[in-house]
Amino acid sequence: MAIARTGKIPAPGSARVAERRSSAATARTRRGGGDFQRNEQRAARAFALPGIILLLLFVIGPAVVSLAMSFTNARLISPTAPEFIGLDNFRRAFTEDALFGESIGNTFLFAALVVPIQGGLGLVLALLVNQKIAGRNFFRTVYFLPVITSMVVISLLWRFLYQEDGLVNSALSMLTAGAYAGQAWLSNPSTAMGAIVVMSVWQGVGFHMVIWLAGLQAIPEEVYEAGELDGATPWQRFWRITLPLLKPTSVFVLITITIAAMSLFVQVDIMTDGGPLGSTSTIVYQIVQKGFQQQQIGYAAALSLIFFCIVLAMALVQRRLTRERDQP
Amino acid sequence: MTAATMKPRTAARRWWIYAPMTLLAVFFLFPIVFMVTASLKTDHQIFADMDSLRAFLPVGEIGLANYAAVFERVPFWRFLANSVFVTACVTAFGLVVNSMCGYALARMRWKGRAVVFGFIIATLILPFDTTIVPMVYLVANLPWIGFEGLRPVLEIGWLNTYHVQIIPFIVNAFAIFLFAQYFSSLPKGLEEAAAMDGAGWLRTYWRIIVPLSKPVFATVTILTVVTSPATWNAYLWPLMTVQSEELRPVMVGVQYFFQLDTDWGEVMAYISMITIPMVAVFIAFQRAFIRSIAGAGMKD
Incomplete structure (x- = not known):
């Protein structure tokens, strides 16, 4: 739990990433035509996807539902549909x-x-x-x-x-x-x-x-x-x-x-x-x-x-x- | 240091160091010691011993009758198995999902990275309790593919299941953050070196990054087990989403002891039973616990 002390994660475009970009280019040429960068895009999305889906569904989703519900008279078990009641x-x-x-x-x-x-x-x-x-x-x-x-x-x-x-x-x-x-x-x-x-x-x-x-x-x-x-x-x-x-x-x-x-x-x-x-x-x-x-x-x-x-x-x-x- | 070489001040100094520390130790220990000794006594004995140091000593008519009564009142082994299963699943799936997400954020370049990272930071300050009401509403309406024998059937609603206790708690913004931070501190160029050897991203991650990152995996494991609202300490969420007894975890079991008349001896026995496993694990891995929570920078 060292957030308070150690540095932040470098933003994209920082020096380190720029350096990686050039070495990635080297790797691409060495690999002989394998498209390293496009591969990286796809791989990164695949790595992050399960986390993003769960985050959207169970963290962001409920927050948005909560925001919408707060302007209604919704009840947990109710025969009538929730109505918009403003503020x-x-x-x-x-x-x-x-x-x-x-x-x-x-x-x-x-x-x-x-x-x-x-x-x-x-x-x-x-x-x-x-x-x-x-x-x-x-x-x-x-x-x-x-x-x-x-x-x-x-x-x-x-x-x-x-x-x-x-x-x-x-x-x-x-x-x-x-x-x-x-x-x-x-x-x-x-x-x-x-x-x-x-x-x-x-x-x-x-x-x-x-x-x-x-x-x-x-x-x-x-x-x-x-x-x-x-x-x-x-x-x-x-x-x-x-x-x-x-x-x-x-x-x-x-x-x-x-x-x-x-x-x-x-x-x-x-x-x-x-x-x-x-x-x-x-x-x-x-x-x-x-x-x-x-x-x-x-x-x-x-x-x-x-x-x-x-x-x-x-x-x-x-x-x-x-x-x-x-x-x- | 022998008595002969000891300076005159040393004994006094030692007293000044240890006296407050011992008093504090008593303050932190007395409720726990009381809990365990009271669990061995009858209610009558507990109250009779209350006004002396006997409250902390296993004296008088002691026995395991309260423990026997706990097994009569609640399906203890079932609750324990449920808690162990849910804790293991939340922790194991969480390590995979959160570390991979953290890895993509820390060491890969892709469009949308900044947006995802911003969202994760924003959710760090969102306490779980604030969204618990819509969460229950949401899981009550989510679909699930169940099986009747071998035939898959579409079910609506996750209430009263194991997965309602597991899936919503796998992702953890704080864990992603810790992983991302650790991964970005690893040496540069690991991926490029691996790529030259022909390793793909998944292989690089699994064979190079994970073995180099054992400390952060230990930290996240311990933090998940100790502080997550869905693992060993899960209480409010299963109370609201799981009504059937055979799926409930240990903490919800305390409800069974406050129905008609409360027998405090039994309560103490039950809470000792659900506390001692964690205390035992903690004492066995005490240094790892403290080091994990302190983060990587602590030297000991």
């Missing part, structure tokens, strides 16, 4: 559907908490397991373990831990010597989202630890040695050398956590069903609710389109911001 679904989403508005707010709240916590803790873990110490592989394995555990399993497990008579409360009560009485974390509107944030970070942070670790290990040792010669303290070395050199990694970490956080669904579906009082309902949870439980697929498609626009806008803004910082 009614969007008007309903923004003016009548208070729960959807609340879900957008909850989704942004979740992302605003998870992105810095998971990104920051991931970097701390990476710095810890990047030290040349005995047992670092053990710690890497342990910190990474939740990542390979299914979110379904983890949500069930933590739902149990968060119960009023669950392990989280008994641990807190033990740590405070009985002063803390405990509460049902997922049934209280003011703590439910926080509880989901903690377990989501617990599950996902190991993945980003590994990404940061790769970034750290790509920094040449000599850079630190030079810093040490100049008398930099470890703290200065971190802020002045390590962090600036990790910028490409941080862009990747930022964008991947944001997209994952905006798509919050499984945890909510299994732990809270969007409750209590809609305090953990998210955009994707509403899409699935409206589309499947209530079978209003036209309306769900409109919500999907809104969601896509939000994620796209955020990705573009993040790219713009991080790019500007690249050129001071």
Whole structure:
């Protein structure tokens, strides 16, 4: 997963391709009349075709269907044909559907908490397991373990831990010597989202630890040695050398956590069903609710389109911001 | 380093390094340890042990009764076989389709290359969940050629099949991107050299490019198994498209434990059973996992 660090794929017409063109011409003459270039065209199409067909059918296709459906009142099982209703679904989403508005707010709240916590803790873990110490592989394995555990399993497990008579409360009560009485974390509107944030970070942070670790290990040792010669303290070395050199990694970490956080669904579906009082309902949870439980697929498609626009806008803004910082 | 040569600071420094790391290790491990030990206890025992460290220890009346109950409640082996089959198919077909597509994008010149590449980059940010509603609508109306004995018959609708769990997830924009990126880093002129020896494109790809690209194949395999919404962790999609029990994967099985009264011991036993295989594979190939996710640049 080295996109953040390594170069881009050369565009057609770049120097490398131009060079290939001339060597391809050589190959053609050596082959004695075999039409290498036309052969290459045909071969390339054949290589790419299965992927393109599947992509059109299962990625682009549903996106286009979704776009078209969002302007209709289509239902999953309905005797009448869908009718074109213009922008009614969007008007309903923004003016009548208070729960959807609340879900957008909850989704942004979740992302605003998870992105810095998971990104920051991931970097701390990476710095810890990047030290040349005995047992670092053990710690890497342990910190990474939740990542390979299914979110379904983890949500069930933590739902149990968060119960009023669950392990989280008994641990807190033990740590405070009985002063803390405990509460049902997922049934209280003011703590439910926080509880989901903690377990989501617990599950996902190991993945980003590994990404940061790769970034750290790509920094040449000599850079630190030079810093040490100049008398930099470890703290200065971190802020002045390590962090600036990790910028490409941080862009990747930022964008991947944001997209994952905006798509919050499984945890909510299994732990809270969007409750209590809609305090953990998210955009994707509403899409699935409206589309499947209530079978209003036209309306769900409109919500999907809104969601896509939000994620796209955020990705573009993040790219713009991080790019500007690249050129001071 | 012996005690005699140790500087006075070293022991203190070591404490400062290991204490926070151990605390963090406890934080990451405690739910998993609790899951496994609770799976050996009765519900009564689980709750009785909750307010002490006994919650993490296999003590008291322990036994495999919960595991026996899991086999009574769900067709576990069937679910497991389904998950293994679907995961293997999605991963294997995905490696072929995505690597060939990535190869054409990275190392071949053809009209339409730029357009296809642009589309793939655009779909990278499209979360799967946003299109799941029209996806279900679409697969419910797709044709398929089935067989009644040896006679082919045209069927409409992919719901309740294995292929609905496999085919839509073979192509993966991110995998194509990783393959293309890796292939373009290989030395120039491999194809020309092969062409001079008379090898065609397919042969060049299979005999030269694939053997040189084992790391990226490992990365994509691991990422597919761990993060794809259609492999081992598949939940929402099979929940919506597969109603018949004999085709369902392991994650959907958790639904069976929350019907009338929830027996948490059984829940813990079931989720341990579907977690331990992946954990075992991970521990066996731990370095490969971490290296794969970090990408090619990591030295260890």
